[in-house]
Amino acid sequence: SLPEEAFKKGLANPLNSGGFLPNLLGTMLPPSDPSLAEEVSAAELGEPQSSSEAEDDDRGRSCDRDIPLEKTHVVAEAVMKLGANLLRQVELENGKGNLFFSPLSISLALAHLALGAANRTEEQLLKALQVESVPCPHQALRTVSQHLRQTLSIAARLYLQKGFPVKEQFLEDSEKFYGAKPATLSGNSEADLAVINTWVKDATHGQIPTMLTELPASVVMLLLNAVHFRGFWKTKFDPLLTEPDTFYLDDEFTVSVEMMRARVYPLSWFNLEAQDVQVARFPFKGNTSFVAILPNHPEQNFSRLLSDLSQANFQSHFPKERPTMVKMPKLHLQHHLNLEQALRQLGLGELFSAPNFHPITEGPLVVSSVQHRAALELSEDGVEASAATSVSMFRSLSVFNLNQPFLFIIQEDTTGIPLFLGAIRNPNPSAPQERKTSDCAVGGDGKLFPCSTDQEKP
Numbered sequence: 001s002l003p004e005e006a007f008k009k010g011l012a013n014p015l016n017s018g019g020f021l022p023n024l025l026g027t028m029l030p031p032s033d034p035s036l037a038e039e040v041s042a043a044e045l046g047e048p049q050s051s052s053e054a055e056d057d058d059r060g061r062s063c064d065r066d067i068p069l070e071k072t073h074v075v076a077e078a079v080m081k082l083g084a085n086l087l088r089q090v091e092l093e094n095g096k097g098n099l100f101f102s103p104l105s106i107s108l109a110l111a112h113l114a115l116g117a118a119n120r121t122e123e124q125l126l127k128a129l130q131v132e133s134v135p136c137p138h139q140a141l142r143t144v145s146q147h148l149r150q151t152l153s154i155a156a157r158l159y160l161q162k163g164f165p166v167k168e169q170f171l172e173d174s175e176k177f178y179g180a181k182p183a184t185l186s187g188n189s190e191a192d193l194a195v196i197n198t199w200v201k202d203a204t205h206g207q208i209p210t211m212l213t214e215l216p217a218s219v220v221m222l223l224l225n226a227v228h229f230r231g232f233w234k235t236k237f238d239p240l241l242t243e244p245d246t247f248y249l250d251d252e253f254t255v256s257v258e259m260m261r262a263r264v265y266p267l268s269w270f271n272l273e274a275q276d277v278q279v280a281r282f283p284f285k286g287n288t289s290f291v292a293i294l295p296n297h298p299e300q301n302f303s304r305l306l307s308d309l310s311q312a313n314f315q316s317h318f319p320k321e322r323p324t325m326v327k328m329p330k331l332h333l334q335h336h337l338n339l340e341q342a343l344r345q346l347g348l349g350e351l352f353s354a355p356n357f358h359p360i361t362e363g364p365l366v367v368s369s370v371q372h373r374a375a376l377e378l379s380e381d382g383v384e385a386s387a388a389t390s391v392s393m394f395r396s397l398s399v400f401n402l403n404q405p406f407l408f409i410i411q412e413d414t415t416g417i418p419l420f421l422g423a424i425r426n427p428n429p430s431a432p433q434e435r436k437t438s439d440c441a442v443g444g445d446g447k448l449f450p451c452s453t454d455q456e457k458p
Helices: 053-058 073-094 103-115 119-128 137-148 168-178 189-203 302-311 340-352
Strands: 005-012 099-101 153-161 180-185 221-228 230-232 243-248 253-272 277-283 288-295 322-329 331-338 366-378 382-384 398-401 406-412 418-424 433-435 439-441 448-450
Touching (some): 073 137, 073 302, 073 418, 099 103, 099 331, 099 366, 103 137, 103 168, 103 221, 103 366, 103 418, 137 168, 168 180, 189 221, 243 322, 288 302, 302 406, 331 340, 340 366
Parallel strands (some): 322 398
Antiparallel strands (some): 005 366, 099 418, 230 382, 243 253, 253 277, 277 288, 288 406, 331 366, 366 382, 406 418, 439 448
16 A cells, blocks of 8 residues: 555635534545546636736745755755654654654645745744745745656645635745646535545545545635655565564563564665664665664654754764665554644644735634544565664674664655655554563664564574
8 A cells, every 4th residue: 555645625615604614625646537626716716816926926936946855955955854854743743643644745834825825824834934034935835846746746636616706826836936826616515525535536546535524615715735645665575574573562571473574685774873763674675664763762752862863963874775684564654644733733733723824815814623534564575665972783693673663764866855754653553562571682783672582483
């Protein structure tokens, strides 16, 4: 199955029927049947509203030049910071289960929303995105997106209710920067719901068959956006070596998981002593990698660790590949996040009460919900989805064993953009947990790892 996200965001008119009118922003692939939605011009959506040239200049729309890719490194840093901030907030809200989401997808969605925001609302969005000091942020994101399309699929669709007055500049910029073409909703909620869910199902290759269970009749705007990635290991794992093994949840409990194995795997990895973690890079074919971050102590705070690693510029420490004995659990994740509370904690509470979306329309709009969906399968073939530093190297045959809670990043290597981010605390949550039996030392690096009495010897 494919890693794909469904990131939903609702814009609503708070004065209509005394409630919010959901507008959903989702992350999907383009439909295989383009007739699912009728592309329309601004004139068909209602009386188009114009934007003044002064307003355009004030909002930085005079940045018509293309930005070279080499000048967009700040975008990668910003996306990683947003990912770490969201991980921290979601951990506080949801506890310590598995997490999987796309910082890239969420960044693109919030940036698209910022395109339709003004004054303090726009400032708050750009600050949360960590791009408030980036000149021409929409142009920078467009450059990055165009580069990433060599590796993954990024697409968007903008649905609007007939008669909803949208400013032409927002429609033009939505397509220019984020590739979101406008299409009309029929006004029949049941028919529109079927069209949207069919689009989503086709876009995600059937992985998200039902994005919405209901669509309020008063909906005014719906934006669907998709990021999809499929990666194959540069060095595959042998399925014949995959077998049940022990995963150590903490200092007390274990669970049985399907563990992929390689006795001699060409792996680039190192130990960061200041953060007390091991970091390894498993390359995919092409220009992407699966970066695994293994804390030496399972109870380490994942979000703080990710922030510390970003500041330590850990990407610059990867050594040459060396023969390594590897164990990695197979993963199959389906994850849904309601991000409203997390975004409120990041300073975006105004989105849900009294934002300024005048670049979209003169009427009042608010965000009614923010949701994110993601799916991932990690198997022998690959993956489908999306202070001072001391570095230690080891000369003897090394072992990299993902048999306790770990973080991972699926990244594009040229830009360092984190496409997907995951925190795995239990790869097999449906299996019964058992009490841990013993500890022992494994590998030529002298590091201590929890292990059972029947653990395979290197």
